[in-house]
Every structure is written in structure tokens, then in C-alpha cells.
Amino acid sequence: MDIAKLKDILQNAGVTGAGGAGFPSYAKLNKNADVVILNCAECEPLLKVHRQLLAVYASEIINTMSMITEVIGAKEFAVGIKKEYTEAVEAVKTEIKDYKNGRIHLLNEVYPSGDEVILTYDVTKRLVPPGGIPIDVGVIVYNVETVLNIYNAVKLGKNVTHKYVTVAGEVHKPQTVKVPIGTKFSTLLEFCGGKTVSDTALIQGGPMTGRKATENDTVTKTTNAVLVLPNEHYLINKRNQKVTMSVKRAMSACCQCKTCTEMCPRNLLGHPINPGDFMRSLTSDIANTNVLLNTQYCSQCGVCEMYACPQGLSPATLIGIYKSGLRKNNIKPEKLSAPQSAKEERNYRQIPMSRLIRRLDIVKYDVPAPLCDEGIECKKVKIYLSQSIGAPAVPCVEIGDAVKTGDKIADPKDAALSLALHSSINGTVTDITDKYILISSK
Ligand code: SF4
Ligand code: SF4
Known part of the structure; x- marks a missing residue:
């Protein structure tokens, strides 16, 4: 198979990054890469x-x-996986010995080792330039579920119709469930035995970077977790805090200790992001333009806010708002030269997962969430036309059409980065808007 054929298969099967920003997988394929990394950091x-x-x-x-x-035409692939995932490590070791072009790279149990820029450095010792992506240093990164979807598309001719989602927190039966794309979160919670407390709030994604959600929200190709937490939990309070309050608290309580900068994982790689100086520029008359513009090099990992700051301030949230203001004004990050080296202190400033879990007050939720591979039955799905970075897909069905699981319901728009979409259940198309397609089996 050549690269053009593989790109065509992945675009038409709707394969996108299963988690994170949802970068279309076909668009990552690039002959300039000499290393392909499998991301199993799941940090x-x-x-x-x-x-x-x-x-x-x-x-x-x-x-x-x-x-x-x-x-x-890359030289090798490398499996980046945490030592602690012993079952997966053993399975990989058994398989990889048959491949001359593959190696395993064991990662420490630290956060945020799954950030592609950090993973690239840990696995290859190559430093991605600020404002750049791994291909700038000859690396492509795919996560595990994405590669499974590539296997399904290439070897089995199957389109992307389902997503694996960990349901954790205040549910009777935490699980990792295979679920049709477009399923309501409330259906997921019912499948996991229902909630254990009544006054709850949901986070879609991880506790560090996930955003608040409701039970009416639906699973997309990038949904990797639904966390159910008591409404008064620290993680929910953090997300409920008003921006004006965050700014006022920063003005009155930021003591300029710079712990946020010292712990910032991107700063430790030599990137020019400095949350401590950002807080000073934001809250005083001494605005430093470079510091403000350099917010564009923040990965939004949340370390400065959720772990580092002794005052409980919100640098990551405020940086996120500042960054989106820059984007809206069409100010894009300039790609800089890669740093010469990572900082030496990085070796002892990485965050152990066990300490992070304690700090986030989620020890009681850190329990097994066994894989349920049979898939949830779902009678109604809402499939969004935009499920990845790039142009939304264009519906190719009409209201009243009968569709089966895997049938195409939207074509990739004739523009870069768009992907086809497919029905995730057998049923009838009941509504089409400019945002989504509804399919019902009743
Ligand atoms: S969220 Fe904070 S710690 Fe993470 S990269 Fe941005 S500034 Fe650094
Ligand atoms: S860690 Fe908190 S208090 Fe210290 S400089 Fe950063 S924002 Fe200010």
C-alpha cells in the first residue's frame, strides 16, 4: 500500500485522534517522519x-x-507505555519481538507524559520547537485506540462507529465501555449501574483537562471519559469559578512565588511559557507583551493551576482565556527554534501520579474500570457533523432514510482535514441540522 491509498482509507473511514483535540489521522501521515510513536501514556x-x-x-x-x-518509509516505531501497565507491557513484549522495526519505551508514572511534545522528548530525546508539532522533528504520534481504528479500517474495512469511554466516579459500576458514537451520557451512566449520589456534576475527559458536561451531552469520537462527581467536589468548584473572581483572586493573592513556572512541564522542556510572569502581567501595570504573547505556547495541561499553585489560583484557566482572545484576533503562535536542551531540573520536578491523585481528591475513585467490549445497545444517537479539527462533514442522507451501522451519513467536505461520518446504529434518520444528524431505531 502507498501513503495516498492509506490516507484515502482513513479519511473515508472517519479515523481521527481518539481523544485530545481530534486531529484527523490521515493528515498525520508524512514521509518526513522517521519514527512513529504509539502513545499509551494515558496520563x-x-x-x-x-x-x-x-x-x-x-x-x-x-x-x-x-x-x-x-x-x-519510517525507520522504526516505538511503543511509549508506562511501566505500571504491566498487563499491556507484557502483551507488547510478546508481540514486538517479531518486529525488527519496533521497540518498547517504558515511561515513568508521571503527569503529563501523554502530551505529544513531552512523549516525543521522552521516547526520542528530540525537542519539538515551541509552536511546532512532532512531525517538525520527524515524529508521528498515534494513541492506542486510534491505531485500533486504523486496523479496523485497513484490515477489516470497518468505519469508525463506536468509542471506548471510561465511566468513573460516583457510579455503582465503573467501567470502560464500547459505545455507539452519539449515545447520551445518561445512557452510559445507566449502563454503569446509575449514580451513587444525587447531587452530581459531570466532567467529560480527565480531571486535569476535561470540561464540565451534562447528562444530555453525547459521545463523540474524542470522548475518552465521563467522570461523575459530587457537585461540591474540588474539581467542580474549580470549573464553576467565575473568571472575574479568578482575576480578583490573582490580583490579591498571587505572591509571585513562581512555583507554577518551576513546575510547568513545557517550561521544563525549554519552551518560553511562564505562568508566573503571566500572572504578574495580568494583575499589575507592568504588562510584558512577550509574556502575554507566549501564552500561545501553553499546552493547557493544568499543572500550574491544579497542582503547583500554593494559593489555589487559576493561571491555566486565565491563560486559556487569553490564548483564545489572541486566536479570535487572528494572532497565531510563531514557530520558534527548538530549545538546545531540556532543563536539568526536569529530572526531579515531574509529578508522580499518586501525589496528583491525592491532590485532586480523587483517591476513592481510582478503582478498576474493566473493559466491556460488547458495546451498549442504544436506540437513539445524535451524531455531530464536526467531531475533529477541520471542516464539518456534509450530510449525504435525508430525513426518513434507513441506515445500518457503518453506513456513510456524511461526506468529508472538500477541504483539508474533513472526515466522513457513519451511522453508529441500525435505524432511521429522523432529523438533520447544520450541526448534527439524529438517528432512531424506533
Ligand atoms: S497549563 Fe500551566 S503548567 Fe501547563 S503548559 Fe500551560 S502554563 Fe505550563
Ligand atoms: S504559583 Fe500561584 S502564587 Fe505562585 S506565582 Fe504562580 S500563580 Fe502566583
Whole structure:
């Protein structure tokens, strides 16, 4: 197979990054890469998708990594996986010995080792330039579920219709469930035995970077977790805090200790992001333009806010708002030269997962969430036309059409980065808007 053929298969099967920003997988394929990394860091606490999929589907996933490596003409692939995921590590070790172009790289149990820029450095010792992406240093990164979807598309001719989601927190039966895309979160919670307390709030994604959600929200191709927490939990209070209050608190309580900067994972790689100086510029008359513009090099990992700041301030949230203001004004991050080296102190300033879990007050929720691979039955799905970075798909069905699981319901728009969409259940199209397609089996 050549690279153009593989790109075509992935675009038409609707394969996108299964988690994170949802970068279309076909668009990552690039002949300039010499290393392909499998991301099994899964560094957000409580999420348990990738390690379990890799333990079960190691043969398919390793074989697909080797195939991608050959198609793009890269030298090798590397599996970046935490030592603690022993079952998956053993499964990979068993499979990878048959591949001359593959190696395993064991990662420490620290946060945020799954950030692609950080993973690239840990696995290859190459420093991605600020404002750049891994391909700038010859690296492509795919996570485990994405590679499983690539296997399904290439080897089995299956389109992306389902997503694996960890449901954790205040539910009777925490699980990692295979679920049709477009399923309501309330259906997921019912499947997991229902809630254990009544006054709850939801987070879609991990406790560090996930955003607040409701039970009416639906699973998309990037939903990797739904966390159910008591409404008064620290993580919910943090997300409920008004921006004006965050600014006032910063003005009155930021003592300029710079712990946020000292612990910032991107700063430790030599990138020019400095949350401590940002807080000073934001809250005083001494605005430093460079510091403000450099917010564009923040990854939004949340370390400065959720772990580092002794005053409980919100640098990551405020930086996020500042960054989106820059974006709205069409100010884009300039790609800088890669740093010469990471900072030496990085070796002893990484955040152990066990301490992070204690700090976030989620020890009681850190329990197994076993894989349920049979898939939830769902009678109604709402499939959003935009499920990844890039142009939304264009519906190719009409209201009243009968569709089966895997049938195409929207074409990629004739523009870069758009992906096809497929029905995730057997049913009838009941509504089409400019945002979504509704399918019902009743
Ligand atoms: S969120 Fe905070 S710690 Fe993370 S990269 Fe941005 S400034 Fe650094
Ligand atoms: S860690 Fe908190 S108090 Fe210290 S400089 Fe950063 S924002 Fe200010």
C-alpha cells in the first residue's frame, strides 16, 4: 500500500485522534517522519482505555504500527507505555519481538507524559520547537485506540462507529465501555449501574483537562471519559469559578512565588511559557507583551493551576482565556527554534501520579474500570457533523432514510482535514441540522 491509498482509507473511514483535540489521522501521515510513536501514556488520572485495549489487542495494534511505519518509509516505531501497565507491557513484549522495526519505551508514572511534545522528548530525546508539532522533528504520534481504528479500517474495512469511554466516579459500576458514537451520557451512566449520589456534576475527559458536561451531552469520537462527581467536589468548584473572581483572586493573592513556572512541564522542556510572569502581567501595570504573547505556547495541561499553585489560583484557566482572545484576533503562535536542551531540573520536578491523585481528591475513585467490549445497545444517537479539527462533514442522507451501522451519513467536505461520518446504529434518520444528524431505531 502507498501513503495516498492509506490516507484515502482513513479519511473515508472517519479515523481521527481518539481523544485530545481530534486531529484527523490521515493528515498525520508524512514521509518526513522517521519514527512513529504509539502513545499509551494515558496520563490523566482515572482514565483506563488505552492500557486495556493494548492488553487485549496487542497483536492487531503492533502489526498496524509496523504497517504504518513501512507505508511512510519510517525507520522504526516505538511503543511509549508506562511501566505500571504491566498487563499491556507484557502483551507488547510478546508481540514486538517479531518486529525488527519496533521497540518498547517504558515511561515513568508521571503527569503529563501523554502530551505529544513531552512523549516525543521522552521516547526520542528530540525537542519539538515551541509552536511546532512532532512531525517538525520527524515524529508521528498515534494513541492506542486510534491505531485500533486504523486496523479496523485497513484490515477489516470497518468505519469508525463506536468509542471506548471510561465511566468513573460516583457510579455503582465503573467501567470502560464500547459505545455507539452519539449515545447520551445518561445512557452510559445507566449502563454503569446509575449514580451513587444525587447531587452530581459531570466532567467529560480527565480531571486535569476535561470540561464540565451534562447528562444530555453525547459521545463523540474524542470522548475518552465521563467522570461523575459530587457537585461540591474540588474539581467542580474549580470549573464553576467565575473568571472575574479568578482575576480578583490573582490580583490579591498571587505572591509571585513562581512555583507554577518551576513546575510547568513545557517550561521544563525549554519552551518560553511562564505562568508566573503571566500572572504578574495580568494583575499589575507592568504588562510584558512577550509574556502575554507566549501564552500561545501553553499546552493547557493544568499543572500550574491544579497542582503547583500554593494559593489555589487559576493561571491555566486565565491563560486559556487569553490564548483564545489572541486566536479570535487572528494572532497565531510563531514557530520558534527548538530549545538546545531540556532543563536539568526536569529530572526531579515531574509529578508522580499518586501525589496528583491525592491532590485532586480523587483517591476513592481510582478503582478498576474493566473493559466491556460488547458495546451498549442504544436506540437513539445524535451524531455531530464536526467531531475533529477541520471542516464539518456534509450530510449525504435525508430525513426518513434507513441506515445500518457503518453506513456513510456524511461526506468529508472538500477541504483539508474533513472526515466522513457513519451511522453508529441500525435505524432511521429522523432529523438533520447544520450541526448534527439524529438517528432512531424506533
Ligand atoms: S497549563 Fe500551566 S503548567 Fe501547563 S503548559 Fe500551560 S502554563 Fe505550563
Ligand atoms: S504559583 Fe500561584 S502564587 Fe505562585 S506565582 Fe504562580 S500563580 Fe502566583
